[in-house]
Structures are given as C-alpha cells and as structure tokens.
Amino acid sequence: MKYLDEYRDPVLARALLAELGGLATEPWTLMEVCGGQTHTLVRQGIDEMLPAGMRMIHGPGCPVCVTPLQTIDRALAIAARPDVVFTSFGDMLRVPGSETDLLSVKAAGGDVRVVYSPLEAVRIALAEPDRQVVFFAVGFETTAPANAMAVLEAHRLGLDNFSMLASHVLVPPAMTAILESEHNEVQGFLAAGHVCAVMGWREYEPLATEFGTPIVVTGFEPLDLLEGIVMAVRQLEEGRCEVENQYVRAVRREGNTAAQDAIGEVFDVATRHWRGIGPIPDSGLALAERYADYDAERRFGVGDLNATEDPRCIAGRILQGGALPTDCAAYGTECTPRRPLGAPMVSTEGTCSAYHLAGRTAAPQTSPAGRNT
Amino acid sequence: MKTSDPLGLACPVPRTDADRVLMGHGAGGRLFAELFDTVIGPPIGADPVAEDAAIVAVDGVGVVISTDSFVVTPHDFPGGDIGSLAVHGTVNDVAMRGARPVALTLAYIIEEGFPTAELARITASAARAAEQACVHIVAGDTKVVERGGADGIYINTTGIGELLPHAVVTAAGAEPGDAVLVSGPIGRHGAAVLAAREGFVFDLRSDSCALAGMVEDMIRASGRRVHVLRDATRGGLAAVLNELAHASGAGIRIEELAVAVPDQVAAVCEVLGIDPFHLACEGTLVAVVAPEAADDVLAAMRARPEGEGAHRIGTVTDSPAGRVTARTGIGATRVVDMPLGEQLPRIC
Numbered sequence: 001m002k003y004l005d006e007y008r009d010p011v012l013a014r015a016l017l018a019e020l021g022g023l024a025t026e027p028w029t030l031m032e033v034c035g036g037q038t039h040t041l042v043r044q045g046i047d048e049m050l051p052a053g054m055r056m057i058h059g060p061g062c063p064v065c066v067t068p069l070q071t072i073d074r075a076l077a078i079a080a081r082p083d084v085v086f087t088s089f090g091d092m093l094r095v096p097g098s099e100t101d102l103l104s105v106k107a108a109g110g111d112v113r114v115v116y117s118p119l120e121a122v123r124i125a126l127a128e129p130d131r132q133v134v135f136f137a138v139g140f141e142t143t144a145p146a147n148a149m150a151v152l153e154a155h156r157l158g159l160d161n162f163s164m165l166a167s168h169v170l171v172p173p174a175m176t177a178i179l180e181s182e183h184n185e186v187q188g189f190l191a192a193g194h195v196c197a198v199m200g201w202r203e204y205e206p207l208a209t210e211f212g213t214p215i216v217v218t219g220f221e222p223l224d225l226l227e228g229i230v231m232a233v234r235q236l237e238e239g240r241c242e243v244e245n246q247y248v249r250a251v252r253r254e255g256n257t258a259a260q261d262a263i264g265e266v267f268d269v270a271t272r273h274w275r276g277i278g279p280i281p282d283s284g285l286a287l288a289e290r291y292a293d294y295d296a297e298r299r300f301g302v303g304d305l306n307a308t309e310d311p312r313c314i315a316g317r318i319l320q321g322g323a324l325p326t327d328c329a330a331y332g333t334e335c336t337p338r339r340p341l342g343a344p345m346v347s348t349e350g351t352c353s354a355y356h357l358a359g360r361t362a363a364p365q366t367s368p369a370g371r372n373t
Numbered sequence: 374m375k376t377s378d379p380l381g382l383a384c385p386v387p388r389t390d391a392d393r394v395l396m397g398h399g400a401g402g403r404l405f406a407e408l409f410d411t412v413i414g415p416p417i418g419a420d421p422v423a424e425d426a427a428i429v430a431v432d433g434v435g436v437v438i439s440t441d442s443f444v445v446t447p448h449d450f451p452g453g454d455i456g457s458l459a460v461h462g463t464v465n466d467v468a469m470r471g472a473r474p475v476a477l478t479l480a481y482i483i484e485e486g487f488p489t490a491e492l493a494r495i496t497a498s499a500a501r502a503a504e505q506a507c508v509h510i511v512a513g514d515t516k517v518v519e520r521g522g523a524d525g526i527y528i529n530t531t532g533i534g535e536l537l538p539h540a541v542v543t544a545a546g547a548e549p550g551d552a553v554l555v556s557g558p559i560g561r562h563g564a565a566v567l568a569a570r571e572g573f574v575f576d577l578r579s580d581s582c583a584l585a586g587m588v589e590d591m592i593r594a595s596g597r598r599v600h601v602l603r604d605a606t607r608g609g610l611a612a613v614l615n616e617l618a619h620a621s622g623a624g625i626r627i628e629e630l631a632v633a634v635p636d637q638v639a640a641v642c643e644v645l646g647i648d649p650f651h652l653a654c655e656g657t658l659v660a661v662v663a664p665e666a667a668d669d670v671l672a673a674m675r676a677r678p679e680g681e682g683a684h685r686i687g688t689v690t691d692s693p694a695g696r697v698t699a700r701t702g703i704g705a706t707r708v709v710d711m712p713l714g715e716q717l718p719r720i721c
Contacts, residue, residue: 001643013702045706107393337713
C-alpha cells in the first residue's frame with residue numbers, strides 16, 4: 001500500500017537497528033508519548049531488538065487510558081437515558097466505569113452507536129430531532145479540531161439536540177509532569193506525530209531547553225519509530241537537546257493553524273483530571289462558556305457524579321513510565337482485556353493491552369535490552 | 374453506582390460481568406468461548422473441542438452434520454449476498470471434516486414488510502450456489518416476525534455430508550512439524566462487508582465460495598496426511614489458528630510476511646483501524662498437513678480457481694502449547710492472540 005509499505009520495509013528496519021547499534025554507547029532510556037507508537041513498537045517487537053540496555057518507557061498518550069473514571073461514569077449515566085443517542089469512538093465502549101461499560105449499557109437497551117467522526121453525530125442529531133444526541137469527545141490535540149468543528153457545525157445548524165461530553169487532554173503538560181517527577185528516568189522523548197501535525201512543535205522547544213531533553217517529533221510506522229529513536233539517541237550521544245522532526249511528511253513547525261483556530265474558538269484550556277495520575281493544571285480543554293449550551297455534563301446534570309479508582313490498578317505508575325504492566329500483580333490474572341481493572345488494559349493503544357496482546361509475561365528477555373539487566 | 378444518582382435511574386446499571394449477551398459474544402472470539410463454556414455447553418454436555426461439524430455414525434456410515442445461521446448486513450455485498458453466503462458457509466463447514474456435502478436445509482426468519490422481490494432474489498441466489506456446489510436443498514421453513522423483530526431476513530441452515538474415503542480430519546489433529554497452509558489471500562469477505570456497510574467504494578469482492586470440491590482434491594492427493602481443515606470465518610485467521618493450536622495442544626509459528634493480505638483489504642483495515650488477521654473469510658481455508666504432503670496438497674489447491682493463491686504460512690511446533698506466534702518483518706516474535714469479541718475501531 002503506497003505511503004505505508006515504504007515505512008514498513010524490513011530490510012530498512014534492520015539497517016536502522018544496525019545504525020542504532022553502532023551509535024549507542026550508553027543504555028539510554030526514551031519515552032514514546034503516544035499509544036499508537038506503543039502499539040507499533042510492541043506489535044513489531046522493536047523494543048526487543050534495541051541495543052543492550054536501551055529501553056523504551058511507554059508514555060501517557062492513550063486517550064482511552066487517561067480519561068478519568070468519573071467521566072466514564074458520567075458517560076454511562078447519560079447513555080442509559082431513554083431519550084439519548086450516545087455516540088462514541090469504538091474503543092471507548094469497553095472502558096470500564098465503576099460498575100459497567102458502554103457495551104453493557106447498549107445490551108441493556110441504551111442507544112449507543114459507534115461513529116468514526118463527531119460530524120456523524122451532528123448528522124444523527126439533524127436526522128433525529130426528537131432525540132438528544134451526545135458525542136463522547138475524548139482525545140488529545142489530535143481529535144480536538146474535529147470535535148470543535150462538530151460544535152461549530154451544530155451551532156451553525158441551530159441544533160438544540162446535540163451536545164458533547166468533553167474530556168480533552170494536552171500533551172505538553174503531561175510531559176512536563178513526567179520531567180518534573182523525582183522518579184523520572186526519561187532521557188529523551190518521541191513526541192506524537194499527529195498531535196504535532198495539529199499543534200506544531202513550538203511549545204516543545206522550551207521543554208527541550210529547560211529540561212535538557214531531546215524531543216523528536218515521530219510518526220507511527222515501524223521505520224518512523226526506528227528513525228525517531230536513532231535521531232534521539234544521536235542527540236544524546238552528541239550532548240544536544242533540541243526539538244527535531246522525523247515526521248516531515250506530516251508536520252511543520254507552526255502546525256495546522258486553521259485547526260488551532262477552531263480549537264481556540266470552541267475550547268478553553270482548563271485543569272484536567274488524568275486517570276491514574278490525578279489533576280494537572282492547564283492540561284486539558286473544556287468547552288468555552290459561549291458554547292456551554294453544548295456541554296452534556298450541564299445538560300444532563302452529571303457534573304457532580306464522582307468515582308474512585310480500583311486500588312489494585314497501578315495505571316498511574318504505568319502511564320508515567322514508573323512501572324511496566326508486568327510489574328503489576330493483577331496483570332494477566334485479575335486484570336485482562338476481557339475483565340480490565342484499569343483503562344490501559346482496554347484500548348489496543350493501552351500499554352497493558354499491547355503487552356497482553358503480544359503475550360508478554362515478563363520484561364523482554366530475548367535480548368539484554370530489557371529493564372531486567 | 375456507589376455515588377449519588379442525580380438522574381433517579383430506577384434500575385441498577387448492569388455489571389461488566391456480562392449478565393446480558395453482548396454483540397461481542399457473537400463474534401467468534403474469546404467472549405464466545407466463555408459464553409459457551411459457562412452457559413451453553415454445560416447443560417447439553419457438549420464437547421468443548423471446537424469443530425465446524427459433527428460426525429455421526431448411521432448404520433456404520435459416517436454422516437457429517439453442521440448447522441449455521443446467517444445475519445449479515447447489508448444483505449448484498451460485493452461478491453455475494455446472504456443467500457449464496459448461507460449455502461457456501463454451510464457447505465464449507467461440512468467439508469472441513471473431510472466430507473462431501475450432499476444436502477442442506479434452508480430456514481428463513483423474515484421481518485414483516487420485507488420485499489418479496491428481494492426474497493425471490495436471495496432464494497434464487499441460494500439455489501444457484503447450491504447447484505454449483507452440487508448439493509440439494511431438501512427441506513426448509515419460513516417464519517415471519519413482526520416489524521422490528523428481525524433485521525429484514527435471517528437464514529438458518531443444516532448441512533449433511535458423507536465422509537470421504539481416507540479422511541481423518543479434526544481440529545485436534547495438528548502435529549509438531551506439520552505445515553500450515555492457507556488457500557488464498559485473507560480477509561476479503563470481512564473487508565468487503567465492512568466497506569459496503571461504511572459506503573466505501575473499493576475494488577474488493579468477498580471470497581465467498583464453496584470449498585468442498587477443493588477439499589475433495591486435497592484428500593484425494595494426500596488422504597490421512599491432511600490433518601486439520603478449517604475455514605477462517607468469524608474471528609479470521611487469528612481465531613482459527615488459536616482454536617486449532619488449543620485443540621491440538623501444539624504451538625503454531627507463522628511468518629507474518631508470508632500471509633497474503635490483498636492491498637484493498639489492508640487499505641480497509643488501515644481506514645477502519647482493525648487487524649486483517651481478525652477479518653472473516655468465507656472461501657478461504659487453513660490446512661494443517663504432514664510436512665511431506667505439503668507440496669502435493671498445495672498443488673491440488675492451486676489447480677482450482679478457489680485455491681490458486683494457496684501458500685504456506687508456517688509450521689506446527691511442540692511448544693508453547695496452545696500459542697500462536699508470528700515472526701514479524703524485523704525478525705522479532707509476537708503472539709497472535711485470539712480476538713476478544715467485536716472489532717472496535719480505535720480513536721486515532
């Protein structure tokens with residue numbers, strides 16, 4: 001398939017691994033920010049092929065994983081209402097709330113529908129004026145522009161039966177929180193290519209300088225990741241700490257300014273609660289006051305619905321890179337993709353799920369690259 | 374919920390531990406296996422080994438029986454419709470025990486208001502498929518339910534066949550060293566249906582077809598050395614490989630790059646965020662054969678149009694038992710897991 005096969009070429013992949021082997025003189029520790037990147041690394045077994053001692057810490061960039069439990073519970077309460085059509089991206093449907101999930105609400109009679117775009121939800125609202133159509137707007141800066149467009153479109157159409165349960169999060173505050181942590185082991189980042197396609201990389205430049213950490217804007221295919229790793233390691237070996245762009249086919253420094261304008265129009269930066277991590281100031285997006293009519297939390301009065309995480313789940317430490325899924329006593333026993341205790345076991349982008357799907361039972365042992373060294 | 378209930382919901386929301394049947398229970402993955410093991414299997418004392426069809430001795434003659442239901446939407450898709458699919462699916466289940474299908478039954482459950490012209494077209498399609506597969510439709514039934522009680526039309530079938538001479542084919546028959554073959558490129562049915570459902574225009578047709586003739590040629594070529602036959606329907610290649618690894622108590626190692634995934638299938642999977650290994654096939658089988666028979670069986674498959682893309686994808690190993698592993702393009706190893714249930718598209 002054109003534009004994909006070129007980035008999956010096994011011969012080039014082995015050449016990049018050889019280049020990395022010749023380059024790395026220390027057991028560097030990198031973090032890939034995005035869950036999509038984790039998925040590729042684990043699925044292709046790239047992390048097992050790294051030079052001795054080098055390791056990848058899997059970052060907090062899975063939107064399904066960091067959506068707080070109370071938001072899930074609010075979604076479930078709204079979806080169970082008989083007057084509501086609840087629309088969502090597919091992999092939110094299996095995320096466990098305190099006691100159930102959206103798939104079960106659907107089986108019990110709730111009108112829960114998978115959509116591929118928030119604009120589909122707007123079209124449903126237009127076609128079914130007697131129903132309240134709610135879109136579950138989760139994700140990072142990547143999904144925010146389309147979600148903003150949905151609100152603008154509903155506003156333009158004068159729809160009073162469309163609203164949004166928004167739980168947007170932002171990448172740079174999460175990276176800052178990781179770098180400021182006293183337990184931080186991350187020496188370089190692979191930033192999420194699609195987030196940067198929207199936002200550009202200017203906001204990462206102060207982070208690289210302040211914390212002395214190389215940041216490489218990286219794509220999602222195997223060769224993207226390997227090239228991103230090579231670029232980050234080269235910076236570390238040369239003592240540089242810059243923002244570099246591996247994902248040149250999609251990202252420019254200023255990003256997509258039209259998309260940024262749409263986000264700025266519809267959302268305000270706000271404090272957000274991250275599942276497993278807790279509240280981080282200015283780390284998310286909330287609907288701006290002028291679009292408050294489209295806020296499902298207000299419309300359905302679920303704003304005071306709160307919840308407590310399962311104490312057995314160590315999602316917070318995993319999402320911050322402080323632990324591997326295989327460090328968790330519940331991993332693979334009490335917590336499986338079938339019966340997840342925490343969100344990282346739910347989404348295919350989640351670190352625990354990616355490990356489980358790949359059959360990981362302990363830290364990678366096949367090469368000396370694992371953390372068990 | 375533990376928290377306050379500002380909406381005044383009268384009923385407690387159900388728990389995650391499926392006290393109701395979910396869509397995913399019908400997707401042929403791990404959820405179905407759980408439902409079978411805990412709810413359906415025990416009362417009827419069913420054999421937990423997953424076979425596509427049962428062998429029953431009638432007056433000392435091996436008779437193969439299979440039943441299946443077809444609920445596909447849309448009813449028409451590139452390369453077939455619910456009528457031809459019902460015949461192909463049933464014929465193939467019978468053939469996967471090393472049998473020659475001879476007869477099948479066709480039962481309709483139809484929603485009130487369904488167009489008779491469409492019913493006529495579906496029935497003609499089923500009749501044509503049966504004729505091509507050399508089986509007779511010998512009995513049937515028609516029930517009509519009120520509007521809303523069904524999604525247009527559902528078809529239930531029973532297939533009957535006779536065991537071929539020298540056929541000893543079972544899901545538990547894989548032995549270490551055996552060759553793992555696939556009769557063609559994977560994922561075509563699932564991708565064609567998903568594309569039709571989403572309104573995508575792709576140059577892509579379902580692989581739906583009868584495999585019984587090819588199976589007969591394979592058995593004729595190699596007899597008992599054909600150990601396992603499975604058509605890779607619900608759950609796709611990943612589910613079938615896992616089922617037979619589990620049933621045989623053996624491991625299976627495949628070369629990821631050896632598995633033929635057509636460009637159009639790969640494209641649908643990329644757009645929708647799903648795994649081609651999990652997509653259903655309706656005219657593609659997995660065969661596990663003794664290593665010395667691999668070339669003969671491949672030649673027999675390739676001599677027929679439905680098997681012209683046959684290729685070897687891997688080998689049966691003695692360990693890890695019940696596990697399917699794939700060597701990835703860069704040379705690492707990953708586990709090919711059983712799909713859980715429904716394919717849920719990813720956010721990004």
